[in-house]
Amino acid sequence: MPPVLDPALAGSDQSLSSAYVATVLPELAAHYGLDSDALLARAGIDPRVLAQSDALLPLVDVLRLFLVVLDASADSGLGFEVGKRVKPRAYQVLGYVILASSTLGEAIDRLVRFEALSGKLGSTRLCRDGDQVRLNWYCPLTGEPGRFLTEAAITGWVAFMRPLLPSGLAPLLVRFRHGAPQDEARYPAFFQSPVQFGAEHDGVDIAASLLDTPLNTADPGLAVLMEREARALLTDFESGTNLLSAVRAQCYQQLADGEPTLEAVAGALSLTPRNLQARLRKQGMGFQEVLDGLRQSLAELYLQDPALSLTDIALLLGFAESSSFTRAFRRWRSMSPNQWRRRG
Template sequence: MLIDPGIAGEPQSVSAAYIGSVLPPLLAHYRLDQADVLARAGIDAAQLARADALLPLVDVLRLFLVILEQTGDDGLGFETGRLVQARSYQVLGYALLASADLGQAIQRLLRFEKLAGNLGTAKLTPGDPVRLSWQCPVTGTPARFVTEAAITGWVSFARQLVGDATTEIAPLAAFFRHAAPADRQRYERWFGCPVHFQAAFDGVELAPAMLSLPLRGADPGLAQLMEREAAALLADYDAGTNLVNAVRSQLYQMLSDGEPGIEAVAARMGLAVRTLQSRLQRHGVSFQALLDGLRRSLAELYLRDPALSLSDIALLLGFAEQSSFNRAFRRWRGQSPTAFRRQQ
């Protein structure tokens, strides 16, 4: 799987709560060691412990690239989605759990899906059948894994919402725009319906009656409380997390011209330096931490490209000299860029 370094400058992100909930059982499924996988991906376990944090998509893709390299499973996204639980979505998950029926749960998903990560956009199209589709902004090979994780996760969670020991709900059909995997039978066995690949859209089709299925955990009082909490978090997300994403995007655009300073970034965003600093601090991040994180993510992607020399990479990351890049990479990874490249 090739990851476009340009993703590092895009606003997409994934909830740390989601990764923290699905990663342990996923690695157990593949018999992989979590500490080893996180170390190979350059992900600090402390990042996953912050349930309210959002991880840049480029870091999430690097994590799953490590898993893919060790398993060779082109159904990695599907296996990830099967493991989704309510806690994977935090407040959003509990708001869905307390909904009256599946239709109301889907409406809340559409409204608050940013809380699980600013990644894609879901859309509900009424009719017979009802279509629940997803628009993934990621292109290329990674889109396959991201899309399968999202859509399989919908069905997995819906079963937890309305199913019981004797009944397992299934969509009428599932659809994916990418090519079929080597083992497509496991998809149809698990979905319990036809699964179409190279389709016109990504999503599922449902019988209209499914929207009226009551939820086992329906609780009107809790639902109202969770909806207020979700609305407050969404407002906070729009005010704060979008700022973090905007700063990261500006840094990405400016890196190849040399190390960007906060003054230049603030000017491009039309903000005073103190205003930018204080807003970042309110969301638990510093300008330097964003710059370091972006450089580290990009460095590990660039080092996988044999066409780029170390001096090329240093310039792309805004370092004046290759020696400065070497020192920074040793600080991030505890090894030289050459040693890291050799391991890959």
Template sequence: MAAILRVTGAWVGLLSDWLDREGLEAKALRAAVERWAGEESVPVPVWRNLLEQAVALVPGQQAPELAIGSGVRPGHVGVLGYLALASSTLGEAMLAYQRYENLFYGANLAEVSVEGGEAEIRWPREGNELGQRADGVAIAALVTFLRRQLDNPPPPSGISFLGGVSSRAEAEYEQFFECPVQWDDSHVRVRFPVTYLTEPMLSRDPALRELLDRQAQALVRALPSGSAMERQLQQVLLRLLAEGEPTLARAATAMHMSPRTLQRRLAGHGLSWQQWLDRSREQLACQYLQDPGLSLSDVALLLGFSEQSAFTRAFRRWTSTSPGRFRQSVRPLRSPAC
């Protein structure tokens, strides 16, 4: 049976941010958005309805969905924002999205391919219940994210959608994406130069930088040292946790040293690998649990646990309380209390 698509409650928050930018009061829509923003799962029909209500507020605009998507921030994509930060390049970030897309839509639909000098990420028509408006929001958000990571980024090579829009809206789409846009395709597609894949993640987006800074601060509390080796180890750990493979051997390989050398460096801080891993996970958990856009299962994934129950047991061992109770005891995104 085909998976039932949904979006996250954090994604719905795109609408309230857009209403603020447009200066629209829209009390009824704001109340509906607030109602769903706290949910981990929002059915696609609900998302489509909220989006249509928003579009109806600006009848003079041809493609307001593009403006809505262009306001994307890491908080709107929850766990995917953190996974992007754990990626060294845009190619790794794209693969992370593909791997964990089901956390966002409840299904894995995206396909990534490289042919000649172009890379493409695409979503098939089958199983896509989003509709043109919602697809427009999603692709505008994706392209906006890519633009924020590069200096003077070239435009995409091409964009495709499943449906169609008015001729005036077509012009708005081509102006926004700065490339040809194809309609009534078999897939939603984004094509771009393959050189994009090797571009380093720059985190130029202030909101992404804020997430990265909070991660760094959490890891500094786990290993308080400012040397280049410690900073490299912290960044390597974030990637290994996202991949679910946080082992001493993998960390040493990523840092181009032997496991014995890495053990010796950690021993200089009076720590074994497992002690440092537990301390780092604890500090990161305290940070992640303050982010309302992350479910407990999302936090477990970000910390490299295969199951939420394993994370819960570990968190009790570290703090003598459960993740849920800790979350209730702190205000969102203030300085960690553990």
């Protein structure tokens, strides 16, 4: 069984672009000799979601998927292997506005300003120190999830930027706060630079002079258009694309008092029920679908805890009785909660 996640993650408003997962998963599965569809099924993710390039996957679903891969691969460097397979299309508009940038410095500036477009999994900051520049990654999670996200983010930076720069350019140093993984030698081999584990910061150090390096894909005309598009998308992010995450977070908070209602969630978000439902429909979802998705994610996490009875789980999910929970779970997974629990 994959490592158990904290159920509170299901109430987080953090997310990741479905385009990112759709881009890296096939190559990652092939690398480990696994089947992508089987991994998605095990994690409870509908493959059709990955076909929606502008959709965002909740953080808990992203982590469940990659912890399923971790369970099957037993590779503590999973995040590193994910990051190696990042392509521009994984970041959609963010990727293309970076591609069109004139210099590495301009590309990094746009990464920092627009990274929320790919989800809200962490934040990037640029720190200058004399003739060196440090690009730091700040991840709010710890443990195995934090390790995975950090390695995927930092390795992804290098995998993304390397083809855009003249050959031979590499970071001065790559830093990870966590300990060294299995097969540590593959890290400096990929980064083409020293890698420090147990460091004080997560990120990469580069020579400040590299910020003026022209990108092979520079396109000033396209950059203007993509910058405009990125700004518009960022403005709409909280009120539009990220609305699903906000609704999930509110539903999670209200589950302790019973079943969340459209009216209560809308009020918490300073919206009318009609307005909230209309905006959810624009995202291809309804309120009940969002609530059901949250409950399913939580149910599968709670079922991994043997100390929780079905009655306990039903109450945690806001159901009035365990039979209602069992019927809902059969609808989600075509099996009873106990059958799911016994899968191991």
